[in-house]
Structures are given as C-alpha cells and as structure tokens.
Amino acid sequence: MHPGFGLVVRFTLSEGSEGAFDALAAQTLDGIRAAEPGTALYVTHRVPGEPSVRVFYELYEDRAAFEAHEAQPYVQHFLRERERYVDRTEVTFLAAVDGKLQ
Numbered sequence: 001m002h003p004g005f006g007l008v009v010r011f012t013l014s015e016g017s018e019g020a021f022d023a024l025a026a027q028t029l030d031g032i033r034a035a036e037p038g039t040a041l042y043v044t045h046r047v048p049g050e051p052s053v054r055v056f057y058e059l060y061e062d063r064a065a066f067e068a069h070e071a072q073p074y075v076q077h078f079l080r081e082r083e084r085y086v087d088r089t090e091v092t093f094l095a096a097v098d099g100k101l102q
Helices: 018-035 063-071 073-084
Strands: 005-013 039-047 050-060 086-094
Touching: 005 018, 005 063, 018 039, 018 050, 018 073, 050 063, 063 073, 073 086
Parallel strands: none
Antiparallel strands: 005 050, 005 086, 039 050
16 A cells, blocks of 8 residues: 555634535635646545534645645635634644555
8 A cells, every 4th residue: 555645634614604615625626626636535524413514534645746735726725715714723644554545
C-alpha cells in the first residue's frame, strides 16, 4: 500500500449556515474533480445527530499533491469564504499503516 498523505477535517458550523457551507463545498469539489489527479479521495460528510457538523476526509498521493491542492484558486476561495460559516475547525493529519485502495 502506498502510504499517501491524508487528513480529516471536522467543521462545526454556525447555526443556520449549513446550506451555504454545503454549497461552497460542492462548488469546490467541482474544481477538485476536474483538476486534481493527485487527489485520490475527497469526501464530505454530514454527521447524524449533529446537524451543524461536517467532516471532510481527504487522501492525496503524497504531500506534494496536497500542497498542489491547497494552492488551487478554488481551494483558496473555499478557505477564505468558509470563515463566514465556521465556528470551529479541527484538523487531524493521518499516516497510513495498512489498508485497501481500489
């Protein structure tokens, strides 16, 4: 298994901002799908029972692919605009031990 580079981001959103945040994330995903071959997996999640929480799971081929992702204009736009909707952000970086990729 290639270790890759991964992270989990947990966002706690301001009450009432869930729809706008989800729209911003969806717009950002359009760019990720179209222009990031080094992004192996990028999934946004809702958390059952916690309507104001979103969790992103991100897996990149390597650290360079993550840095290329972060430099994209649509990602920079997301990083700026998300501040309008987010009360708290928690980031956990991951180091793969074992697993299965398609």
